[in-house]
Amino acid sequence: MTGVLASGGCHIFSGCGFPAPGLQDFNWKPFFTIGSFAFTKPMLLAILAALVVIVFFWAAFRTPKLVPRGMQNLGEIAILAVRDQILRPSLGRRGDSYLPFLVSLFFFIYIMNVMELIPVFQFPVTSRIGFVWPLVFIVYFLYLYLGVKHQGAWGYLKNMIPPGVPWPIYIILVPVELLRFFVFQPFTLGVRLFGNMFAGHLLLTIFTIASWYLLTLSIGLLYAVGSFALAIFVFLLETLVTLLQAFIFTTLTATYIASSVEPAH
Amino acid sequence: MTDHGTGADTPAARARKQAAAQGRAQGLETGWTVFSYLLAGMAAYGGIGWLIGRAVHVPLLFPVGMLVGLGISIGYIIHRFGRQQAMTRPRKGDNR
Numbered sequence: 001m002t003g004v005l006a007s008g009g010c011h012i013f014s015g016c017g018f019p020a021p022g023l024q025d026f027n028w029k030p031f032f033t034i035g036s037f038a039f040t041k042p043m044l045l046a047i048l049a050a051l052v053v054i055v056f057f058w059a060a061f062r063t064p065k066l067v068p069r070g071m072q073n074l075g076e077i078a079i080l081a082v083r084d085q086i087l088r089p090s091l092g093r094r095g096d097s098y099l100p101f102l103v104s105l106f107f108f109i110y111i112m113n114v115m116e117l118i119p120v121f122q123f124p125v126t127s128r129i130g131f132v133w134p135l136v137f138i139v140y141f142l143y144l145y146l147g148v149k150h151q152g153a154w155g156y157l158k159n160m161i162p163p164g165v166p167w168p169i170y171i172i173l174v175p176v177e178l179l180r181f182f183v184f185q186p187f188t189l190g191v192r193l194f195g196n197m198f199a200g201h202l203l204l205t206i207f208t209i210a211s212w213y214l215l216t217l218s219i220g221l222l223y224a225v226g227s228f229a230l231a232i233f234v235f236l237l238e239t240l241v242t243l244l245q246a247f248i249f250t251t252l253t254a255t256y257i258a259s260s261v262e263p264a265h
Numbered sequence: 266m267t268d269h270g271t272g273a274d275t276p277a278a279r280a281r282k283q284a285a286a287q288g289r290a291q292g293l294e295t296g297w298t299v300f301s302y303l304l305a306g307m308a309a310y311g312g313i314g315w316l317i318g319r320a321v322h323v324p325l326l327f328p329v330g331m332l333v334g335l336g337i338s339i340g341y342i343i344h345r346f347g348r349q350q351a352m353t354r355p356r357k358g359d360n361r
Contacts, residue, residue: 173337184305
């Protein structure tokens with residue numbers, strides 16, 4: 001955001017070039033440092049996101065009633081949405097034991113994403129890839145563990161390639177399957193979330209700065225209005241993207257768990 | 266926990282919603298698996314090509330390996346997912 005602040009008096013036709021946003025808008029000055037450890041805004045937002053999830057579900061279910069009221073109603077809707085839209089379609093009723101994990105994962109990612117759209121916060125935590133990899137590793141080690149537990153180490157590796165493939169093709173496919181499973185599957189899981197949030201934030205920043213930059217009593221005003229309209233459009237789009245990315249991450253986690261618990265057909 | 270508040274009024278509506286959710290999850294998985302196969306094929310055989318190319322001093326084997334890997338991936342994707350799609354799709358002339 002330093003770029004935005006620095007562009008305070010910077011408008012078109014004033015001899016000032018467009019202060020294009022870039023990677024510098026994803027780097028934050030630390031609030032404080034302890035030795036080489038620097039505590040930055042994304043860290044604070046990640047902690048806040050975790051607290052929001054914990055406090056919300058604690059408040060909803062600290063004294064659960066048979067006939068839910070108030071917060072418990074909201075909590076149940078949230079849990080049932082994850083159960084019916086994410087867990088059950090992939091894992092069926094047998095997967096209900098993974099519900100607490102998937103609910104926590106979904107809402108933690110969603111709150112981290114939606115920080116982008118909340119005034120004052122205005123930064124999606126997941127647009128810093130360092131916050132995405134730990135989530136990917138948790139999911140990755142969970143489905144590896146479950147796969148080995150349910151199918152055995154050898155069976156798990158063998159079942160990566162579905163049966164019915166002739167053995168010469170089997171040999172050709174082994175490097176592809178191994179690389180896909182151990183590298184590209186977790187890689188795409190993380191990069192998709194990061195990439196979408198990164199691009200969304202960059203788009204929002206570009207159109208917001210451009211609106212300000214073009215805001216002059218000239219033809220620039222017309223462009224400023226156009227840019228501002230696009231900023232609003234991207235904002236609305238991002239309300240959907242933040243939810244969608246949390247949904248995709250959690251849905252794929254559920255399908256990976258399902259393929260670990262039972263081999264592919 | 267009760268099932269109220271989900272908007273699933275009748276068993277038929279609930280089954281429809283479940284089928285739609287299942288389709289979404291399957292579609293997501295298939296789409297991203299296909300994407301991972303394309304990358305993995307190119308990386309695996311590109312890597313093998315690069316290694317052999319380094320050993321025999323033929324740098325061309327790296328791009329050739331990538332193309333071979335891409336071909337293998339595409340072939341396998343058609344074999345695995347194309348057949349799956351064909352099995353779920355009704356036959357030509359089947360108007361049921």
